Amino acid sequence: MLGGIEAGGTKFVCAVANDDLTIVERIAFPTRSPEETFNDVFEFFDKFQLKALGIGSFGPIDVNEQSPSYGFITDTPKPFWSHFDFVGTLKEKYDVPVFWTTDVNAAAYGEKMKGSAINNESCLYLTVGTGVGGGVIYGENILEGFSHPEMGHILVQPHAEDPFEGGCPFHKNCLEGLASGSAIEKRFGRKGDTIPQDDKFWKIEAYYMAQALMTYTLTLRPEKIILGGGVMMQDHLLASLREEFSRLLNGYVATPDLSEYIVTPALKGDAGIVGSLLLAEKALREA
Amino acid sequence: MLGGIEAGGTKFVCAVANDDLTIVERIAFPTRSPEETFNDVFEFFDKFQLKALGIGSFGPIDVNEQSPSYGFITDTPKPFWSHFDFVGTLKEKYDVPVFWTTDVNAAAYGEKMKGSAINNESCLYLTVGTGVGGGVIYGENILEGFSHPEMGHILVQPHAEDPFEGGCPFHKNCLEGLASGSAIEKRFGRKGDTIPQDDKFWKIEAYYMAQALMTYTLTLRPEKIILGGGVMMQDHLLASLREEFSRLLNGYVATPDLSEYIVTPALKGDAGIVGSLLLAEKALREA
């Protein structure tokens, strides 16, 4: 059995799949302390004979195999999780090949291999949820250098009619500080799903997201951009941000037709767990 | 002999090297019309027995091997060069493996293999000259997706004390529109090398560049950033943009020590031609 873990800040999903990647069983439970959460993780996987594990985790995480803290969650504001040895804790119980990466990298991998980007050579997966984060795949490879990307924190130009000064504790008005689900909550004092579709704020949101997609397009040149996360539940956003993207980029570089280029995940909410299982298979293949 | 061409908008450099990549002969001449320029190119290379050619060209160029216009310069404002079949013109005379990429990709490759990033797994090379452009290498691979990057045109936040509204014909106040050598000339009505080192403009320039380096850091995570081009002749800029980078990024992600991370090319002005020769060798190896 291949095992996959989508380790989110609020929810864990665990699943096992056959060699052909059909999911046999899956479970979801809330993220609590590492000890409590891992009790549930072990209870689930102990029932199966694991051959490999793929993990897409909330971050920041250490993905440098040369580092003494490889496989750890690093500095996170999330209580109890800073410096938790995620991979080590699993390896102690299951002595199998493990693929360890970020939640968004796993989702990007899932969409690349089995989702919206199945016919593309490269893709970017971006989540606009509580935070903003992204992962990029070229061929079968996850983009990674000194560490994994943190592309939610790029700077964007403030909108002239946006009174909000930004909510990122590190950068104030970076993309996440202006356009994430939490930024929307801070701006309005209530959640994004209560803001009517015709509120002019959504044009501002589209403006910020379009700037970011323009930056990712110019630097990464993915063949496809896939947008997930809670804020994208506003389905009118897709059309207005494509329009804004086109206006801003102004034809400077060619892209695929925007209706093909900027899309939502074909795997819907399963991109992360499917990607994790695919990465388990990759770990096994490369072991 | 390995042949290399650094095809710049104002100047061509051609060189031939032995298998160990020692340059045997080189020549530089001004870029004129394709016909005139290629007369000089042919005259130079005809003297040698070429085994492979590496080309780093000004752009935009078509690097998609599946495309009918692969090897062409695409739409350029440069008179006579739009839709010129660069690779085809060479292949007609020299039936050898050719590596075709952008000038900044070639320079990045040169710096990665023989320059400042020789001990790194990845690097970004950015030129801040007439325009702004960048290339990225991971391992031995040039980052490329739908096409090559055009990372000079990302948007940055305008500086509150900069009266200049930006000079990019496509985006007005993108990075190139605000911080390139031509943007400086438009802003002051004279060239950047006439602006005194203590002019407060250089802090503004550092602010724009630092924002861009922050964006590249968060999206690409290179192990090293190498800054070339005419504007970097202002050598005080390096220190002030490191400082500004550190202030803006605000510790959000780890980087190598900034004095190691943000540097100038070890190969100086030769990064492009050395990279082109290395790419000729790569073409030969992979043929």
Ligand SMILES: Nc1ncnc2c1ncn2[C@@H]1O[C@H](COP(=O)(O)OP(=O)(O)O)[C@@H](O)[C@H]1O
């Ligand atoms: N329909 C909606 N419209 C706007 N924002 C929404 C909507 N649904 C959820 N959100 C916001 O998305 C965020 C949660 O994102 P989600 O991707 O579900 O979780 P997480 O990022 O924590 O994994 C919250 O800030 C929430 O307010």
Ligand SMILES: Nc1ncnc2c1ncn2[C@@H]1O[C@H](COP(=O)(O)OP(=O)(O)O)[C@@H](O)[C@H]1O
């Ligand atoms: N010392 C200097 N200080 C500031 N700007 C300079 C300096 N030297 C050259 N430049 C500017 O750099 C640009 C040329 O960049 P360069 O890298 O030499 O050529 P190109 O980008 O055309 O290949 C011009 O705009 C020029 O004004």
Ligand SMILES: [Zn+2]
């Ligand atoms: Zn931020």
Ligand SMILES: [Zn+2]
């Ligand atoms: Zn521009």
